[in-house]
Amino acid sequence: MSDRLPGFSTLAVHAGAQPDPTTGARATPIYQTTSFVFNDADHAASLFGLQAFGNIYTRIGNPTNAVLEERVAALEGGTAALAVASGHAAQVVVLQQLLQPGDEFIAARKLYGGSINQFTHAFKSFGWNVVWADPDDIASFERAVTPRTKAIFIESIANPAGSITDIEAISTVARKAGVPLIVDNTLASPYLIRPIDHGADIVVHSLTKFLGGHGNSLGGIIVDAGTFDWSTGGKYPMLSEPRPEYHGIRLQETFGNFAFAIACRVLGLRDLGPALSPFNAFMILTGIETLPLRMQKHCDNAKAVAEYLAGHPAVASVSYAGLPSDKYNQLARKYAPKGAGAVFTFSLKGGYDAGVSLVSKLQLFSHLANVGDTRSLVIHPASTTHSQLDDAAKINSGAGPDVVRISVGIEDKEDLIADLEQALGT
Numbered sequence: 001m002s003d004r005l006p007g008f009s010t011l012a013v014h015a016g017a018q019p020d021p022t023t024g025a026r027a028t029p030i031y032q033t034t035s036f037v038f039n040d041a042d043h044a045a046s047l048f049g050l051q052a053f054g055n056i057y058t059r060i061g062n063p064t065n066a067v068l069e070e071r072v073a074a075l076e077g078g079t080a081a082l083a084v085a086s087g088h089a090a091q092v093v094v095l096q097q098l099l100q101p102g103d104e105f106i107a108a109r110k111l112y113g114g115s116i117n118q119f120t121h122a123f124k125s126f127g128w129n130v131v132w133a134d135p136d137d138i139a140s141f142e143r144a145v146t147p148r149t150k151a152i153f154i155e156s157i158a159n160p161a162g163s164i165t166d167i168e169a170i171s172t173v174a175r176k177a178g179v180p181l182i183v184d185n186t187l188a189s190p191y192l193i194r195p196i197d198h199g200a201d202i203v204v205h206s207l208t209k210f211l212g213g214h215g216n217s218l219g220g221i222i223v224d225a226g227t228f229d230w231s232t233g234g235k236y237p238m239l240s241e242p243r244p245e246y247h248g249i250r251l252q253e254t255f256g257n258f259a260f261a262i263a264c265r266v267l268g269l270r271d272l273g274p275a276l277s278p279f280n281a282f283m284i285l286t287g288i289e290t291l292p293l294r295m296q297k298h299c300d301n302a303k304a305v306a307e308y309l310a311g312h313p314a315v316a317s318v319s320y321a322g323l324p325s326d327k328y329n330q331l332a333r334k335y336a337p338k339g340a341g342a343v344f345t346f347s348l349k350g351g352y353d354a355g356v357s358l359v360s361k362l363q364l365f366s367h368l369a370n371v372g373d374t375r376s377l378v379i380h381p382a383s384t385t386h387s388q389l390d391d392a393a394k395i396n397s398g399a400g401p402d403v404v405r406i407s408v409g410i411e412d413k414e415d416l417i418a419d420l421e422q423a424l425g426t
């Protein structure tokens with residue numbers, strides 16, 4: 001073996017996986033078992049005391065899931081990862097290690113709608129207070145910092161319009177405030193953007209989207225960059241203080257630059273319980289093997305569709321960072337030079353009725369509430385996901401009555417454009 005480091009596509013196929021040591025199976029087997037037999041009583045005790053690594057029970061870890069964890073950690077350039085049942089579960093488990101009741105975290109206002117709900121309602125009931133900031137105004141993050149701030153949360157490519165966030169600028173704010181920067185990298189995937197290279201301390205994903213990539217399995221993952229010092233100032237007691245249930249060990253002291261991933265597993269996943277099914281881990285691993293091929297095709301198709309829409313007489317505007325005229329194009333060139341992703345919005349001159357008409361006439365584009373599938377997807381937020389908001393709130397969240405969001409798939413771009421052509425009318 002040469003000592004060259006493997007490239008991204010090689011890691012996407014191989015990282016974390018080896019032929020099965022007992023059967024020789026080349027694909028990663030689905031270890032569909034709840035529990036694992038101990039060698040003897042001493043082995044059992046050392047596993048429970050965190051003195052040895054090994055499998056105990058699938059809620060805490062599973063060999064199929066472990067391959068997925070190692071693979072995504074390698075693709076993101078992190079030290080370790082933890083797979084969980086969904087993207088939302090990843091967000092709960094991360095923040096549970098960082099916040100005590102009464103604490104605050106700062107979140108970018110432009111986020112996946114489900115995250116806005118989770119932060120506003122569910123987290124409030126835990127005593128975790130979200131403070132919103134504007135990702136287009138870095139100073140708004142600085143102004144939001146208080147002594148109770150424990151983290152900053154942003155999306156790399158943000159919902160719903162596919163805008164690009166200046167990760168490095170917000171990482172500087174986080175560093176100054178002495179708190180970790182958490183980046184939701186779902187819409188970019190590590191093929192387009194590796195947030196850790198730009199100063200992220202923790203990366204989260206909904207594996208349900210581009211990483212799994214086929215619209216068939218829910219999953220989430222947390223990647224530890226290994227960059228944050230959890231011991232300073234007693235701000236993060238879950239990591240810095242002795243853990244009574246583990247013979248008084250301190251996780252940061254014992255596990256160093258992967259202590260956060262360990263905390264998420266042995267405190268978060270153990271106690272909250274959102275474990276990923278090994279079957280879903282297998283499906284998502286299979287998806288990741290083709291991530292570089294799919295993601296490039298998603299981006300190339302999205303650019304062609306955005307260009308077509310920008311020239312269509314029924315279209316008022318297109319918000320796609322890959323277009324040279326877009327306000328996020330400069331940031332896209334810096335952070336996502338291979339492509340600006342495949343999820344974006346456009347607005348129709350015909351307003352609400354034109355949006356409803358478009359989604360009902362499209363045939364290749366499926367009308368549903370998801371993104372990151374091989375298939376092209378479309379939704380009219382004002383009549384669906386955002387229908388409960390008043391008009392001002394719809395417009396503020398980028399879901400005005402005239403706005404349509406699409407997630408461009410990997411079909412032939414000529415067919416996608418022909419479908420839009422017949423549905424828009426001429």
Ligand SMILES: *Cc1c(COP(=O)(O)O)cnc(C)c1O
Pocket residue numbers: 086087088089112114115155159184186187205206207208209218219220371
């Ligand atoms: C879908 C999504 C989530 C939530 O993930 P689930 O797997 O549906 O729980 C979080 N963030 C972003 C950007 C998403 O697209």
